[in-house]
Amino acid sequence: MEYEVVIGMETHVELDTHSKMFCACSARFFGAEPNVNVCPVCLGMPGALPVINRRAVEFAMMVGLALNCQIARHTFWERKSYWYPDLPKGYQISQYQRPLAYDGWLDVDVRDLSTGNWSEESVRRRIRIRRAHLEEDTGKLTHVGDKSYVDYNRSGVPLLEIVTEPDIRSADEAYAYLSALQQLVRYLGVSTGDMEKGAMRCEPNMSLRPKGSAGFGVKVEIKNLNSLRAVRDAIAYEIRRQTALLERGEAVQQVTMGWDESRGVTVVQREKESAHDYRYFPEPDLPPLEIDDAWLEDVRRRVPELALARQDRYRRDFGLSAYDAVQLTSDRAIADWFEQVIAAAPAGDLRARAKAAANWIQTEVFRLMKANAIPNAEIASIKPQPQQLAELIGLVEQQVINLNTARQVFEEMFATGAAPRAIVEAKGLAQVSDVDALRQVVAEVIAAHPSQVQQYRSGQEKVFGFLVGQVMKATKGKGNAQVINRLLREALKP
Amino acid sequence: MLTVHAARERLRRREVSAVELTRAFLERIHALNPCLNAYLTVADEAALAMARDADARMARGEDTPLLGVPIAIKDVLSTRDMRTTAGSKILADYTPSWDATAVARLRALGAVFLGKLNCDEFAMGSSTENSAFGPTRNPWDETRVPGGSSGGSAAAVAADLCCAALGTDTGGSIRQPASLCGVTGLKNSYGRVSRYGLIAFASSLDTVGALTKDARDAAIMLRAMEGRDPLDSTSVEVVPIDVAALDESRDSLRGLRVGVPVEYFGSGMQPDVAQRVREAIDHLQSLGAAVREVSLPRTHLGLPVYYIIAPAEASANLARFDGVKYGLRVQGRDLIATYMETRGAGFGAEVKRRIMLGTYALSAGYYDAYYIRAQKVRTLIKRDFEQAFNQVDIIAAPVSPTTAFPLGSKTEDPIQMYLADVFTLPVSLAGICGISIPCGFDRDGLPVGLQLIGPAFGEQRVLEVAHIFQQTTDFHLQKPRLKGEP
Ligand SMILES: [Zn+2]
Numbered sequence: 001m002e003y004e005v006v007i008g009m010e011t012h013v014e015l016d017t018h019s020k021m022f023c024a025c026s027a028r029f030f031g032a033e034p035n036v037n038v039c040p041v042c043l044g045m046p047g048a049l050p051v052i053n054r055r056a057v058e059f060a061m062m063v064g065l066a067l068n069c070q071i072a073r074h075t076f077w078e079r080k081s082y083w084y085p086d087l088p089k090g091y092q093i094s095q096y097q098r099p100l101a102y103d104g105w106l107d108v109d110v111r112d113l114s115t116g117n118w119s120e121e122s123v124r125r126r127i128r129i130r131r132a133h134l135e136e137d138t139g140k141l142t143h144v145g146d147k148s149y150v151d152y153n154r155s156g157v158p159l160l161e162i163v164t165e166p167d168i169r170s171a172d173e174a175y176a177y178l179s180a181l182q183q184l185v186r187y188l189g190v191s192t193g194d195m196e197k198g199a200m201r202c203e204p205n206m207s208l209r210p211k212g213s214a215g216f217g218v219k220v221e222i223k224n225l226n227s228l229r230a231v232r233d234a235i236a237y238e239i240r241r242q243t244a245l246l247e248r249g250e251a252v253q254q255v256t257m258g259w260d261e262s263r264g265v266t267v268v269q270r271e272k273e274s275a276h277d278y279r280y281f282p283e284p285d286l287p288p289l290e291i292d293d294a295w296l297e298d299v300r301r302r303v304p305e306l307a308l309a310r311q312d313r314y315r316r317d318f319g320l321s322a323y324d325a326v327q328l329t330s331d332r333a334i335a336d337w338f339e340q341v342i343a344a345a346p347a348g349d350l351r352a353r354a355k356a357a358a359n360w361i362q363t364e365v366f367r368l369m370k371a372n373a374i375p376n377a378e379i380a381s382i383k384p385q386p387q388q389l390a391e392l393i394g395l396v397e398q399q400v401i402n403l404n405t406a407r408q409v410f411e412e413m414f415a416t417g418a419a420p421r422a423i424v425e426a427k428g429l430a431q432v433s434d435v436d437a438l439r440q441v442v443a444e445v446i447a448a449h450p451s452q453v454q455q456y457r458s459g460q461e462k463v464f465g466f467l468v469g470q471v472m473k474a475t476k477g478k479g480n481a482q483v484i485n486r487l488l489r490e491a492l493k494p
Numbered sequence: 495m496l497t498v499h500a501a502r503e504r505l506r507r508r509e510v511s512a513v514e515l516t517r518a519f520l521e522r523i524h525a526l527n528p529c530l531n532a533y534l535t536v537a538d539e540a541a542l543a544m545a546r547d548a549d550a551r552m553a554r555g556e557d558t559p560l561l562g563v564p565i566a567i568k569d570v571l572s573t574r575d576m577r578t579t580a581g582s583k584i585l586a587d588y589t590p591s592w593d594a595t596a597v598a599r600l601r602a603l604g605a606v607f608l609g610k611l612n613c614d615e616f617a618m619g620s621s622t623e624n625s626a627f628g629p630t631r632n633p634w635d636e637t638r639v640p641g642g643s644s645g646g647s648a649a650a651v652a653a654d655l656c657c658a659a660l661g662t663d664t665g666g667s668i669r670q671p672a673s674l675c676g677v678t679g680l681k682n683s684y685g686r687v688s689r690y691g692l693i694a695f696a697s698s699l700d701t702v703g704a705l706t707k708d709a710r711d712a713a714i715m716l717r718a719m720e721g722r723d724p725l726d727s728t729s730v731e732v733v734p735i736d737v738a739a740l741d742e743s744r745d746s747l748r749g750l751r752v753g754v755p756v757e758y759f760g761s762g763m764q765p766d767v768a769q770r771v772r773e774a775i776d777h778l779q780s781l782g783a784a785v786r787e788v789s790l791p792r793t794h795l796g797l798p799v800y801y802i803i804a805p806a807e808a809s810a811n812l813a814r815f816d817g818v819k820y821g822l823r824v825q826g827r828d829l830i831a832t833y834m835e836t837r838g839a840g841f842g843a844e845v846k847r848r849i850m851l852g853t854y855a856l857s858a859g860y861y862d863a864y865y866i867r868a869q870k871v872r873t874l875i876k877r878d879f880e881q882a883f884n885q886v887d888i889i890a891a892p893v894s895p896t897t898a899f900p901l902g903s904k905t906e907d908p909i910q911m912y913l914a915d916v917f918t919l920p921v922s923l924a925g926i927c928g929i930s931i932p933c934g935f936d937r938d939g940l941p942v943g944l945q946l947i948g949p950a951f952g953e954q955r956v957l958e959v960a961h962i963f964q965q966t967t968d969f970h971l972q973k974p975r976l977k978g979e980p
Contacts, residue, residue: 040592044814046585047572047594047691049726079810081856083833090813150818279856281865284697284807286727 003246004211005239007168009127011181011202013160013191014137015059020156021136022050022093027157030197034151042156044088049285056158057100057289059190060134061299063160064101066184066306067129072098073291077283082276085150086139096280099133100289106184107308108176120322127177128165135159160191166205166216171235174204179228183307186377187332195227204235208242208252217242218252223269224259234259238266310335318342318354327362331376334361340386346394356393364407365389368414383417384410392420399480405429431480435487438471438479442487445470457494464488495973498563498657498711505552505562512552512562516545516606519564523608523655525978531630532640532649534569535577535610544606551604559714559737561604566656568647569610570617571597571702572691576607580693581615581625581643584815584822584840594691595726596660596702596719603718608656612646615842616812617667617695619643620914623905624844631901632675633974634940638898641671641914647705648675653976658706658715662692664699665800666894666918669930672705673893673943676932678960678970679705680712681918683950684925685730687716688723694811696804697728699922708970709931709960713737716953732951739954740961747781747962753788753886758917764896770934770942771892774963778890781966788882788889792875796920797912799875802855802868803923808845809852815840847908876924879949888959889947892917893930897940917945926950931960932969941969 020027023041040048064071075098079091106129109122139155141148162181168174182193182200192199202225207217222238225231234257242252258269305313311325320328329335341357342350365379374382392413396406401424412423424430432438445467446453456463471484496515504510520538527533541564548562567573570580572590579585593601601607614624622645623629630645632638633653640649644661648671651659661668663681672679680703687702694700704715713735722731754775759768779785817823817836824839826832841849855864882889894914904911921928926949933944944963948956964970 040590043819045590045820046578046580046588046693046814047590047689049690051725051727081810081813083813083816083830085816085818085829088814088819089810090816091810277858279810279853279858279861281806281810281856281861284728285694 002211003208003243005206005208006166007174007204007206008166009164009204011162013185014199015056015158016191017055017158021053021056021158022156029153032153037153043152058299060100060160062188062303064132065300065303067104067106069101069104072100075100076288077286078280079283080278080280086141093283094135095133099131101132104129108180110173110176118323127167130163130165132162171232174235175232178231187306218254221256230259319351324358333377333379337379337386341390344387344390364410384413400430432475432478438483439487441471441474442491446491495654495707496657497707498714501563501657512545512548516541516564519608530649531628532646533609534612534627537576537609541606541608548604558603563657564606564608565658566608566611566650567660568613568644570662570693573597581613583626588821595688595723599719611650614643615845617643617662618844618848620911632898638900641674643667645671648672648677651677651705658704658711661705663701664695665922666915668703669918670894672930674898676941677705678708678712678931680929683927685728687719688726688729690723690725696807708964709957710740713740713957743958745965747783750783751886752778752783752785753882753889755790755891756787757790757793758891762895766936767942771944774933774944775890790878792878793920795871797916799868799871800919802864805848805852806855806865809849872923875920879924883949891945893943893945897936921947927953929956929960934969
C-alpha cells in the first residue's frame with residue numbers, strides 16, 4: 001500500500017528585541033556568563049511583576065501580518081502552570097484562548113533537490129498557519145555529574161510560537177516551509193532565526209495514512225532538531241521507519257522521538273504521557289492587550305515585501321531565471337542592494353540591466369565579499385555603493401571599457417570606494433576606439449607578421465584570432481575589440 | 495497615642511528628634527511585643543540609622559509629611575536589607591534586595607522603618623493565627639485575636655508601637671483587623687497603590703494600604719504611596735489625595751447621601767455590633783447626611799466567589815516557592831520529591847488548603863463551572879455597587895459581624911473563619927475603596943468598626959466623611975490598657 005505523510009509544524013522563534021518580554025533585562029543571552037542578564041522579574045522573585053515589552057508585541061504582529069494572519073484586536077495573557085526548575089515562577093506567561101495572530105498562510109516553493117542539482121522547476125504549496133502567539137522563554141538547565149545548574153539569562157526572552165495546520169506532505173515541504181519561515185523572520189528583522197543557537201526551534205508532528213484516505217494515523221512528535229537539514233533528514237527517516245512498521249502489519253506507537261544527529265536515526269525520547277493540565281487562566285498582573293487601527297497600520301507599514309513576492313516580481317519584470325531570483329532574494333540586504341542598483345541605472349533596457357546587475361552581484365560582488373569575509377547580510381557595508389555598480393555597468397554598456405577592464409575597476413572600487421569613472425580616468429583604462437590610431441597599430445601588426453598574414457589569406461581563418469590578440473597586446477588590452485575586428489578584416493582583404 | 499501628623503508637628507517644632515522618637519518606640523516595642531507578637535522583626539539598628547538620616551535632612555531644612563516619622567511594615571511587603579517572611583516558614587530567612595514601590599516611596603520621604611509586622615501566612619487568614627511565627631494578640635484583650643491578615647499592623651497601631659503601619663487588603667485584611675483593634679484602616683481602590691514588591695496572594699484583589707490612628711493619617715499615608723508605577727501594569731494615575739482639604743472640610747455632612755445596605759444587617763450579626771453601627775449611622779444623619787436604604791443583592795455571593803478567585807490566583811502565585819531559587823529547600827531523592835517536601839514543610843495548613851482549592855477550581859473540566867462562573871458573578875457584584883452609587887455617595891455598613899474573637903475559637907472551622915470577612919469581601923471583589931473607623935465598643939469593651947465604602951477611586955470623599963466623623967466622636971482616641979506598659 002502506498003502511504004502519505006501528514007505533518008504539522010510547531011515552531012518557536014525567539015524575538016530579537018533588546019530587552020526581555022516582561023522586564024528590562026537584555027534579551028541577548030547567547031554566549032553570556034550564566035545568570036548575568038537577570039532581575040527580580042525574570043527570576044520570579046516574590047513580589048516582582050511583569051511589564052509588557054511593546055516592541056516584542058510589534059515584532060509578533062509583523063510576523064503575523066507577514067504570515068497573512070488575522071491580528072487579534074483584543075487579546076490577553078494567560079498563565080500556563082507547570083513545574084520545572086528552569087521556569088522560575090512555576091507558570092509561563094503565554095496566550096492560549098486568543099492568540100495574537102491566527103488563520104494565516106505561508107506560500108512556499110518546493111523543489112526536488114534530491115539529485116543535488118538546482119531545479120528551475122518548483123511546486124508552490126500553501127501551508128496554512130493556525131495560530132501564532134507570544135510567550136516568554138524559560139531558563140536553561142545544565143547537568144554536570146549528579147548536579148544540575150540553572151541559568152536564567154534566557155528566562156523571559158520573548159518567544160513566538162507558530163503552529164501550522166497539518167498541511168505539510170513531505171520532508172522536502174517541511175524543509176521548504178521552515179527555510180521560508182526562517183527567511184521571513186530575517187526579512188522582518190525580528191529574529192536571527194538561527195536554529196543552531198536555538199533562536200528557532202521546531203517540533204514537527206507527523207503521521208502516516210493510506211494515500212487517498214482522509215483520516216489521521218498515529219501521531220509522532222520529533223524533537224531535538226538543530227538545523228534545517230536535521231528536520232528534513234529526521235522526517236525522511238521517520239517516514240521510512242513508520243512505513244516499514246505499517247508494511248509489516250505493526251502499529252505505530254504514539255511517542256515523542258528524538259533525532260540522533262550523529263547516527264542519523266530517531267530514538268524514542270518519551271512514551272505516551274497523560275495529557276498535561278496546564279490550568280490556564282487570565283494573567284491578573286497584566287491588562288488585556290488592545291490593538292487599535294493606528295497601531296496596526298503603523299506596524300503594517302513596517303512589513304517589507306518578502307522573498308517569494310520579490311522572486312515573482314524579478315522573474316516577471318526583469319526576466320530573471322528562478323535561480324537568479326532565489327539567489328538575489330536569499331537575503332533581504334542583497335535584494336535591497338540589487339534593487340538599488342537597478343533603480344540607479346539610467347533609462348534603457350531594464351531587463352538587460354537587471355540581468356547585468358544580477359550577474360555582477362552573483363559573481364564579482366559575492367566573490368570579493370567572500371574573500372573579505374563579509375556576510376551577505378552586510379552587503380550595505382561594502383565600499384562600492386549600488387549607484388556606483390550601476391555606473392560601472394553603464395560604462396561597459398557604452399563600451400567605454402570592456403568587461404575584463406570593468407572587473408579590474410570593480411576590484412579597485414571594492415578596495416578604495418573610488419567612483420568607477422574616476423578609476424578609469426586615473427588609470428587611463430578607457431578603450432581605444434580611435435579608428436586612425438588603431439588603423440596605425442593594425443598596419444604595424446600586419447607588417448610584423450607576414451607569414452601569419454599569408455596563412456590567413458590562404459584560408460586559415462583561425463589565425464585571425466592570433467592577429468586580433470597582437471593588436472590587443474599592442475594597445476595594452478584597451479583596444480575596442482569590435483573596432484579592431486573591423487579594421488583588421490579590412491586590412492587583410494587581398 | 496502619637497499620630498503621624500502629631501509626630502511630624504513635634505519634629506518640626508524640634509520638641510523631639512527623630513532619633514529620640516525612634517528610641518522611644520523601640521523601647522516600647524521591646525517592652526510590649528513579647529506579649530503581643532505584633533513585630534516579627536524589630537530593626538533597631540536600621541531604624542536608628544534612618545532616624546539619624548531624617549534628623550540630618552531636617553537640619554538641612556527639609557520637610558516632608560513623613561520625615562522622621564516611625565512606622566512599621568507588614569511582612570508581605572519587600573524591604574531591602576530587612577527580612578521579609580510573609581509569615582511563612584518557606585521564606586523564614588528571605589531578605590529581598592529591593593524595596594516594594596510603596597515602601598520605596600515612604601523611604602524617599604524620610605519615614606523611619608521600625609520593623610516588620612506579623613500577619614497570616616501569605617496574608618491568608620482573618621486572625622493572624624496562620625502566621626508560622628505564632629499569633630499576634632489583640633491589645634484590647636490578649637486572649638483574643640487582632641483580626642487578620644494585617645493583625646500585626648492593627649495591633650502595633652492600637653498598642654502605639656508605631657505611628658502608622660502598612661498593611662494589605664485582599665478580602666478585608668486591613669479593614670477587619672482595624673475594626674477588631676479599634677484603629678483606622680483604609681483599603682484603597684485596586685490599582686491606586688502599586689503592588690510591586692508585595693508578595694502576591696491574589697493578584698486581582700491585592701491592595702496596599704495603611705492602618706493608622708485617624709483618617710487624617712490615612713490620607714497622609716495614601717498621599718505618600720499612591721499613583722502610577724511603571725513596574726506595576728495594573729497601577730493607575732489618579733487625582734492625588736488632598737490632605738489639606740480634610741482640615742478645611744466642614745463639620746457638617748449636609749448634602750451627603752449615605753446608603754445603608756439591607757443585606758449587611760442579617761442574621762449572624764453580634765447584636766451590639768449591629769447596634770453600634772446603627773448608632774454611628776444615626777450620628778452621620780445628625781451631622782446632616784441623608785440616610786437611605788440601598789440593596790446589594792449579591793452580597794451573599796461574595797464569599798463563594800472570593801474563595802474561588804483568590805485561591806485560584808494564589809495557587810499560581812505560590813508556585814514559585816519550589817526550593818530552587820530562594821527560601822526553604824528540603825532536599826528529596828529527586829526533583830518531584832524536593833518540590834513536595836519543600837512545600838510540604840514550608841507551607842502551613844491554610845495555605846495548602848487554598849492552593850488545593852485554587853488548583854481544583856482551575857483544573858480541566860472544572861474551570862468553566864468554577865472560575866469562569868465566579869468571574870461572571872464578580873462582575874454582577876461590581877454592578878450592585880455601581881447601581882447603589884447611582885443613588886448614594888457613600889455606603890455605611892459594619893466591617894465584621896463580630897468583635898474580636900478568642901484565640902483558637904475558629905481555627906478548627908475554616909468556614910466560620912471565612913465568615914469574619916463576609917462584609918469586606920464584596921468591596922474587594924468590586925475593586926472599590928472602604929475604610930474601617932472605630933465607632934464604639936461591645937459589652938466586653940471590645941472595639942467595633944464602621945465601614946464607609948466609596949466607589950472606585952472615591953478615597954477623598956471617604957476620608958473626608960471619616961475625618962468629620964472622628965472630629966465629632968472620640969472612639970478613635972480610646973486606648974487599650976496594656977499589661978507591662980512602661
Ligand atoms: Zn529581568
